[in-house]
Amino acid sequence: MLENIYNIQLTPYKDGTIVMTATNNEAENLASKPYKRVMLKMSGEVLMGNKDFGLDSDTVKRVASDIKEVVDLGIEVCVVVGAGNIFRGVSGAADGMDRTTADYMGMLGIVINALALQNALENMAIKTRVQSAIRMDSICEPYIRRKAIRHMAKGRVVIFAAGTGNPYFTTDTAAALRASEMNCDVIMKGTKVDGVYTADPKKDPTAQHYDRISYIDVLTKDLKVMDATAISLARENNIPIVVFSVLENGNFAKVAQSKGKYTVVTNT
Numbered sequence: 712m713l714e715n716i717y718n719i720q721l722t723p724y725k726d727g728t729i730v731m732t733a734t735n736n737e738a739e740n741l742a743s744k745p746y747k748r749v750m751l752k753m754s755g756e757v758l759m760g761n762k763d764f765g766l767d768s769d770t771v772k773r774v775a776s777d778i779k780e781v782v783d784l785g786i787e788v789c790v791v792v793g794a795g796n797i798f799r800g801v802s803g804a805a806d807g808m809d810r811t812t813a814d815y816m817g818m819l820g821i822v823i824n825a826l827a828l829q830n831a832l833e834n835m836a837i838k839t840r841v842q843s844a845i846r847m848d849s850i851c852e853p854y855i856r857r858k859a860i861r862h863m864a865k866g867r868v869v870i871f872a873a874g875t876g877n878p879y880f881t882t883d884t885a886a887a888l889r890a891s892e893m894n895c896d897v898i899m900k901g902t903k904v905d906g907v908y909t910a911d912p913k914k915d916p917t918a919q920h921y922d923r924i925s926y927i928d929v930l931t932k933d934l935k936v937m938d939a940t941a942i943s944l945a946r947e948n949n950i951p952i953v954v955f956s957v958l959e960n961g962n963f964a965k966v967a968q969s970k971g972k973y974t975v976v977t978n979t
């Protein structure tokens with residue numbers, strides 16, 4: 712009934728489409744609650760664009776502009792990024808390097824990515840703070856949970872650098888840990904594919920997309936959404952994981968509003 716509609720919202724997307732959302736009391740009650748605070752987890756490889764190594768400045772700008780769109784929606788955002796574009800601890804160890812040394816080198820790579828992202832966001836007038844799990848006070852703030860929460864409440868994007876600060880942990884686990892500490896509503900795992908499939912969709916054309924899957928199924932089917940420690944942490948703290956493609960412009964904002972294609976990993 713049109714006369715019962717009291718709120719119409721138009722959301723323009725970069726691809727030219729405009730989505731109109733009309734809500735009334737009933738619809739609003741039925742609609743899923745919008746996210747208030749999200750953790751964005753991205754692999755370092757995303758930031759290298761089409762390069763073989765390092766940072767691609769256009770890609771970093773594009774990712775920053777995607778984050779800006781979500782901030783502009785009034786959603787609090789924190790970010791954990793990996794370092795695979797700079798150094799992978801696991802492959803360093805495979806090449807004969809001491810595992811802990813290789814992991815610390817990876818954590819330093821994360822700091823480089825965090826500073827690049829901070830710079831790109833601040834060039835777009837988005838306020839940010841980088842907090843590192845390993846103290847490097849001349850470069851960024853140390854990780855202090857209560858300060859991070861205060862930054863986010865003020866609308867600043869908090870980028871958590873240096874993983875968990877400990878070797879033998881992945882940045883996925885860092886994302887699940889910080890998301891738990893920050894009481895995030897969701898972990899949004901930005902990948903190169905638009906969700907979780909029964910098999911690698913690039914190798915197997917018959918692979919089926921999951922719209923929703925449980926943490927347990929992800930673990931038992933070994934679906935490589937995130938490592939087992941990260942999945943278990945998210946499960947214990949009941950934080951859904953949304954797997955989506957960060958390669959598409961504007962997709963972060965779309966998925967943050969539960970639109971588009973993605974997979975949700977939850978308890979059910």
Ligand code: GTP
Pocket residue numbers: 840841847848849850851852853861862865
């Ligand atoms: P409020 O307490 O909400 O005002 O937060 P704030 O971050 O603006 O205040 P603060 O005075 O803590 O920080 C001012 C600036 O200094 C910010 O850009 C911080 O990121 C930066 N800053 C704070 N602590 C450190 C630190 O230990 N190391 C580095 N490198 N920068 C820091």
